[in-house]
Amino acid sequence: xxxxxxxxxxxxxxxxxxxxxxxxxxxxxxxxxxxxxxxxxxxxxxxxxxxxxxxxxxxxxxxxxxxxxxxxxxxxxxxxxxxxxxxxxxxxxxxxxxxxxxxxxxxxxxxxxxxxxxxxxxxxxxxxxxxxxxxxxxxxxxxxxxxxxxxxxxxxxxxxxxxxxxxxxxxxxxxxxxxxxxxxxxxxxxxxxxxxxxxxxxxxxxxxxxxxxxxxxxxxxxxxxxxxxxxxxxxxxxxxxxxxxxxxxxxxxxxxxxxxxxxxxxxxxxxxxxxxx
Amino acid sequence: xxxxxxxxxxxxxxxxxxxxxxxxxxxxxxxxxxxxxxxxxxxxxxxxxxxxxxxxxxxxxxxxxxxxxxxxxxxxxxxxxxxxxxxxxxxxxxxxxxxxxxxxxxxxxxxxxxxxxxxxxxxxxxxxxxxxxxxxxxxxxxxxxxxxxxxxxxxxxxxxxxxxxxxxxxxxxxxxxxxxxxxxxxxxxxxxxxxxxxxxxxxxxxxxxxxxxxxxxxxxxxxxxxxxxxxxxxxxxxxxxxxxxxxxxxxxxxxxxxxxxx
Numbered sequence: 001x002x003x004x005x006x007x008x009x010x011x012x013x014x015x016x017x018x019x020x021x022x023x024x025x026x027x028x029x030x031x032x033x034x035x036x037x038x039x040x041x042x043x044x045x046x047x048x049x050x051x052x053x054x055x056x057x058x059x060x061x062x063x064x065x066x067x068x069x070x071x072x073x074x075x076x077x078x079x080x081x082x083x084x085x086x087x088x089x090x091x092x093x094x095x096x097x098x099x100x101x102x103x104x105x106x107x108x109x110x111x112x113x114x115x116x117x118x119x120x121x122x123x124x125x126x127x128x129x130x131x132x133x134x135x136x137x138x139x140x141x142x143x144x145x146x147x148x149x150x151x152x153x154x155x156x157x158x159x160x161x162x163x164x165x166x167x168x169x170x171x172x173x174x175x176x177x178x179x180x181x182x183x184x185x186x187x188x189x190x191x192x193x194x195x196x197x198x199x200x201x202x203x204x205x206x207x208x209x210x211x212x213x214x215x216x217x218x219x220x221x222x223x224x225x226x227x228x229x230x231x232x233x234x235x236x237x238x239x240x241x242x243x244x245x246x247x248x249x250x251x252x253x254x255x256x257x258x259x260x261x262x263x264x265x266x267x268x269x270x271x272x273x274x275x276x277x
Numbered sequence: 278x279x280x281x282x283x284x285x286x287x288x289x290x291x292x293x294x295x296x297x298x299x300x301x302x303x304x305x306x307x308x309x310x311x312x313x314x315x316x317x318x319x320x321x322x323x324x325x326x327x328x329x330x331x332x333x334x335x336x337x338x339x340x341x342x343x344x345x346x347x348x349x350x351x352x353x354x355x356x357x358x359x360x361x362x363x364x365x366x367x368x369x370x371x372x373x374x375x376x377x378x379x380x381x382x383x384x385x386x387x388x389x390x391x392x393x394x395x396x397x398x399x400x401x402x403x404x405x406x407x408x409x410x411x412x413x414x415x416x417x418x419x420x421x422x423x424x425x426x427x428x429x430x431x432x433x434x435x436x437x438x439x440x441x442x443x444x445x446x447x448x449x450x451x452x453x454x455x456x457x458x459x460x461x462x463x464x465x466x467x468x469x470x471x472x473x474x475x476x477x478x479x480x481x482x483x484x485x486x487x488x489x490x491x492x493x494x495x496x497x498x499x500x501x502x503x504x505x506x507x508x509x510x511x512x513x514x515x516x517x518x519x520x521x522x523x524x525x526x527x528x529x530x531x532x533x534x535x536x537x538x539x
Binding site: 035052060061065127128129130169190196201213217221225226227228229231234235237 | 378379380381382383384385386387389414415416418419420421423433435447449450451452453454455456457458459461462495498500501503504506515516517518519520521523526527528531
């Protein structure tokens with residue numbers, strides 16, 4: 001079919017020119033956040049032997065820090081350490097990919113020993129009108145269930161594990177309970193799940209020491225646009241356009257079929273370059 | 278792309294392409310033909326992927342970029358180290374001492390941020406458009422919701438509100454009822470400079486002036502542009518237009534009015 005071939009050609013040209021747009025910048029940086037989830041321990045955080053976070057307090061989140069892709073060594077020392085030679089956690093080696101988004105967490109393992117966990121954050125676009133919620137278990141506690149409005153939405157989440165849900169935007173009354181139970185050990189607390197935002201909730205602290213808490217990290221700007229705007233119902237408004245617009249009359253006339261084919265050929269050349277942004 | 282040329286001609290009204298009448302006719306013909314060739318639908322919007330990809334392109338690296346702007350499809354929910362990757366030989370000796378200390382904040386659940394005042398009434402000078410505004414979101418099929426009553430306009434509540442500091446506020450309504458034209462059928466003939474007023478809940482009205490009216494083919498719907506979240510503030514009034522495609526029970530285009538703060 002001649003006309004569709006021309007149409008396809010225009011699409012291909014426009015697509016090629018769009019892709020050829022601005023020159024690619026250098027390799028994009030990785031983004032690294034650091035969460036402190038060890039109760040009652042103020043620390044310094046070292047990246048490749050350099051003190052990056054000074055007097056970093058429990059329950060605080062630092063970053064994101066933009067770092068070139070590569071391998072890094074993270075170490076956590078007492079707050080007054082002169083260097084990173086005697087870490088209380090680590091050192092741990094991590095690999096940051098270009099454009100990657102990561103959170104390093106200093107936390108307690110299930111048995112209550114300080115450790116570090118390194119999570120890759122999902123920064124893919126979220127479908128239109130949706131938000132994403134991830135729960136990460138970084139507390140000295142057995143496996144847990146996460147309850148929303150009293151009902152379990154995540155079951156059997158163990159230390160150092162995570163689970164992600166895609167949800168309609170809402171404020172969720174979230175609580176954490178021992179797996180298989182509904183009596184909260186944390187919360188309930190209001191957690192906002194916003195459209196286009198990936199909300200990451202950390203359970204941290206120690207069940208034995210009764211200092212379990214929630215920490216929240218938000219990654220915004222992951223929204224995507226609706227797929228269209230369906231504003232028509234019956235075609236009743238099309239008639240008036242035809243009557244009011246002589247140009248439309250030509251296009252709509254049954255005898256204009258030849259013109260249609262020709263029109264595409266004629267306009268394609270003018271059209272395609274102008275579509276480029 | 279077989280998009281009608283109207284979209285890329287700011288300030289020109291669909292019905293009055295006076296300087297080039299013949300070319301306009303031919304272009305319109307092309308648009309109509311293109312619309313007929315490609316299966317798009319008012320009721321069933323095109324595949325949601327292209328706008329998503331388009332939006333994904335618009336980012337890059339940089340210290341000041343929000344974390345979320347980073348393009349990253351992997352999304353591995355693993356608590357392990359990232360997959361190995363060949364490392365550039367030059368490794369920074371440190372995270373650049375010149376770099377300021379990263380922001381540190383309490384990680385307790387944050388309070389919900391206050392919203393901009395919502396819109397409640399839309400009036401367009403020189404027309405019969407005087408419509409109640411209701412908040413809408415996204416249909417299960419991924420398209421923007423449109424209020425059922427023809428005399429109501431929907432505000433896309435996930436995007437900026439009229440009067441916001443940045444981005445495009447989108448109001449949309451049906452162009453017709455089951456039997457006749459609806460108020461938004463007047464959008465396509467709005468002259469540049471037309472005053473658009475949006476009354477708001479708990480805030481003074483905001484006024485806009487029309488700068489252009491475009492037709493955008495539904496099969497080439499540029500969601501990232503229409504629903505832009507950043508950049509200069511503007512108001513978009515959106516409905517359906519172009520030719521009614523009987524087989525698809527749908528119009529071929531969207532009519533998009535862009536208005537800037539007056």
